[in-house]
Amino acid sequence: MTARPALLWFRDDLRLSDNPALRAAIDRGHLICLYILDTSAERRPLGAAARWWLSRSLTALSEAIAAKGGELLVLRGDPAEVLPDVVERTGSGYVAWNRRYDSAAIALDKALKATLTEAGTAVESFNANLLNEPWQVKTKTDGPFKVFTPYWRAVREGGEPAAPLPAPARLSKATLPAALRKRILTVADLALEPTRPDWAGGLRESWTPGEDGARHRLDAFLDETLAGYREARDRPDRLSTSRLSPHLRFGEISPRQIWHAAQAARQAGNTPGSAADVEKFFSEIGWREFSYHLLFHNPDLASVSYDRRFDAMSWEKDKTGLRAWQKGLTGYPIVDAGLRELWQTGWMHNRVRMITASFLIKHLLTDWRAGEAWFWDTLVDADPANNPASWQWVAGSGADAAPYFRVFNPVTQGEKFDPKGVYVRRFVPELAGLDDKFIHRPWEAPASALKQTGIVLGRDYPKPVIALDFGRRRALDAFAALRSE
Ligand SMILES: Cc1cc2nc3c(=O)[nH]c(=O)nc-3n(C[C@H](O)[C@H](O)[C@H](O)COP(=O)(O)OP(=O)(O)OC[C@H]3O[C@@H](n4cnc5c(N)ncnc54)[C@H](O)[C@@H]3O)c2cc1C
Known part of the structure; x- marks a missing residue:
């Protein structure tokens, strides 16, 4: 062990077990554990639901580190400046991190490795x-x-x-210079959780980050x-x-x-x-x-269609449709249940992600990027690889994607995968009293059945925002035109 401390930079690896960078840093010197909330404009900011998750996850990590005798230092800023500054102030001789794979993170890591190495600090990165x-x-x-x-x-x-590697039994703590100690923040200082309004109640009930x-x-x-x-x-x-x-x-x-x-x-x-x-x-x-x-x-996966023929697609710019979709007010119960599950819990079941994404891209002929952005903001698992890859998969523009002519019918999908309407009733409670027969097609319910449950379509629950046949045909025409380009 050298006299100079070793610094572990936590990023998307908020754990102590099976953490190769942590293991390597422990072997090198007195440990400094650092997290930097990245505020640089160079990188895609986290969505609101992911910020909530991060806040809770950092708190858990900080407590776990403290319980083993260490300390998690939390700072905010551009890591390109903050990290070299901390390394210099602490005299760290070794820095370790686990890799990330989006292009902005790769560019940042490369630049940091060069800067730190040139200044005489050893740097190692790992796959975790x-x-x-x-x-x-x-x-x-x-x-x-x-x-x-x-x-x-x-x-x-x-x-x-x-x-996998075991978690370390004990962690040590390095002494920090007073000027640096003064700048250390608490997780609460990062203000990652919503306050006015506090919309995170459903997230707290659903998850233990x-x-x-x-x-x-x-x-x-x-x-x-x-x-x-x-x-x-x-x-x-x-x-x-x-x-x-x-x-x-x-x-x-x-x-x-x-x-x-x-x-x-x-x-x-x-x-x-x-x-x-x-x-x-x-x-x-x-x-x-x-x-x-x-x-x-494909570093531009979140912004550029993998199949460049899709650049020529004439997407609709239907703001009303997009808004209805985002709010779970399309009039199609399985679609609305999915978007409301997302809003309430920060998560959506995979089958319903496919149905809702298909509805937006195909029936509403809306650019997949609008859906990707909404999911990015509202999913607790919003992921730089899975989210764009999956949106492109549904759009048909991705690698090994769903064929363009596959247009999920939200009624038959609902009836197949939620046959008793249990899922719909959970997230669209205004339809709870409807008979199973109509739960996925309320507009077909006779007036007497609707009256019995106290629903007026268009007042208590929307009428369909688009006719399925019309949306399907319009999508098939638009997608077929692309294929012949
Ligand atoms: C439009 C759309 C957007 C999506 N956005 C995201 C996203 O931002 N983040 C995300 O993690 N997943 C995303 N997915 C993939 C998938 O829906 C989720 O990973 C899955 O629903 C998570 O639930 P689970 O952990 O219970 O999955 P499980 O079925 O238990 O699977 C275990 C793990 O495998 C991975 N996984 C499962 N299905 C997929 C898949 N189709 N593609 C890639 N990885 C998968 C996930 O990491 C998941 O946690 C998206 C899918 C669609 C259709």
């Missing part, structure tokens, strides 16, 4: 949040993959991921939900998936940890999940990996 680095998985011709199935086959042929919350969520999933995952994962009316996405987004748990916990639970007979359930679950983790692969090789 993916099973494979995006550049490691290659086609036979040494290029990036464009299709998921061969990508995932190549990953699976690479064998099992490395075993932080490493312990993530572990608890994983254990509950393995015990209760993994069995039957393969079949049930499309059902929004049940607890059918892991809900680990925001924990993964903020690096409170790693895919390696999830992978090995699922394998161990099954081998020990502790989970009733079958091999097929586990394999399906792993392949969903695989889609996350694939999204990062796409983001790394």
Whole structure:
């Protein structure tokens, strides 16, 4: 151990276990744990729901570090300036971080590595949040993959991921110069949580951000939900998936940890999940990996259509339709339930993400970027790779995307995946009294049935914002025109 302290810069890796940069820094010197709230205009600001999550996650991390004898230093500003300043003031001889993969973060890290190295500080970066680095998985011709199935086959042929690292038993604390200590903020000083109005009640009820919350969520999933995952994962009316996405987004748990916990639970007979359930679950983790692969090789994934033919698309600029969609007031119950679930809890079931995104892009012929931006602001798991990759997948502009002629019908999708209307009734309570037969098509309910439940369409619940046949035909024409370009 050297006399100079070692600095660990936390970013999207808010955990102590399976944290390779933390492990490396501990081995190098007295530890300084740092988080910088990035306020630079160079990088996409976090959405409001993600800021709430970050606040809670940082609090949990700070408490976990303190419980082991360390301290999390919190600062705000442009990391390009703040980090070298902290390194200089503390005399740190070594800096470690875990990698991020969006182009702005890569550019920042590169520049920082050069600056710090030149000033005589050793810098190391690690992979903590993916099973494979995006550049490691290659086609036979040494290029990036464009299709998921061969990508995932190549990953699976690479064998099992490395075993996760344990959390350190103890953490040390470095002494800070007084001038720096004065600048240290609390998590509350970052003002990441909404106050006026405080709209985060539903988020607080739904989630426990932080490493312990993530572990608890994983254990509950393995015990209760993994069995039957393969079949049930499309059902929004049940607890059918892991809900680990925001924990993964903020690096409170790693895919390696999830992978090995699922394998161990099954081998020990502790989970009733079958091999097929586990394999399906792993392949969903695989889609996350694939999204990062796409983001790394297509840095503009959130702003530019992967298929450039989509640049010629004549999207509608229907602000009223977009507003109705955002508020969950389209008149299509499964779409409205999804957008209200999102608004209330900061999360939406995957099947419903696909239905709502398809409705916006296809029926309302609205640019996928408008939906991506709304999700970015309202999802607690808003992810720089998964969000744009998934929006482009639904639009048909992405890699290995859904075919352009696939237009989800929100009525039949609702009837298939929420057959008793349990999900709709939970998030669209004004329809709760409607018969199952009409729960996904209230405009077809006879006046007497509506009257019985006290609903007047157009007053208590909207009439459909668009006729499905018209929207579908308009979309097919517009998308077909692109294909012939
Ligand atoms: C329009 C649209 C936008 C989306 N935006 C995001 C986003 O911002 N952040 C995000 O994490 N996911 C996003 N997804 C993917 C997916 O909907 C969520 O990852 C999933 O619903 C999270 O729930 P879960 O953790 O219970 O998933 P599980 O089914 O339990 O899956 C486990 C993990 O695998 C990953 N995963 C699962 N499905 C997908 C998928 N289709 N693509 C990529 N990774 C997947 C997630 O990390 C997830 O936590 C989006 C999907 C669509 C259709």
